Amino acid sequence: SFQQLLLHGSRAKLVFFTGENVRPPVGKVPLCISFDHLPSSVPSSLHTRIPLWVFNKEVHRVLELHESRLGGDLGASFRGGSGRKERFCCWVASNANMYNAQLRLRFVQSLSTSYKQVDCGGQVMNNVGGPVKDKMEFLSRYKFNICFENASFPGYCTEKLLHAFAAGCVPIYWGDPTTTTTTTTTTTMTTTTSDFNPKAFISAHGFETPELLLRHIERVDQDAELYESYLRQPIFSQLWYDRLKHWPSFCQ
DSSP states (O other), rough: OHHHHHHHOOOOOOOOOSSSSSOOTTTTBEEESSSOOOOSSSSSTTEOOGGGGGTTTHHHHHHHHHHHHHOOOOGGGGGGOSSSSSEEEEEOOOOOSSSTTTHHHHHHHHHHHHHSSSEEEESSSSSSSOOOOOOHHHTEEEEEEEEEOSSOTTTTTOHHHHHHHHHHHHEESOGGGGGGOOOOOSSSOOEEEEEGGGGGEEEEESSSSSHHHHHHHHHHHHOHHHHHHHHHHOOOOHHHHHHTTTTTHHHH
């Protein structure tokens, strides 16, 4: 086990990596790779930050979409050239027992009862006749996609936000609080930028109450120009766009 290797040693060089929301054991293994924004005092020889979304296959599609938006091609935001969307909002979840699951359930229920029905294509709260077989095809029919993580922690951003972008949705996101700002500085963490452009999606972290978030979604849905303003925005931060363009050299 990992604990036994730490206690008894090994000839192998240990590298820590996890897709879960846990803190890396910096200093206890030769190298940690995680999504955490650690203080600049931690040397890169001990810790390298690589966010979880980078490993998803849709990153190539989203990079192409980002570059299309830079070129002013709004049509590319509609996956498969299917044209402007008429369906409102969707959500896909398979586990109702995860940490913070009730937060997601309450939000979906609130949006459905206070404004318009959210179509749920997963196993949780399914109202479309059963779990969908192709998540990306399902998402591509909708203007908005609710993509709430199972936990909120700086830097913790999984495939959910990426999938929404790839399908041409405006994401409604909760999870990584650093997504709302371009610069975050505290006594323990300094980041020059978030992974994504905060103007390209709706972040729940940018609203003081759920009610304000719900009203904003309603306004964006009813205002075509405001809605399309999200689709015109580049998706990645400049930092991560540069890294993705030169990914092999960044990995070195």
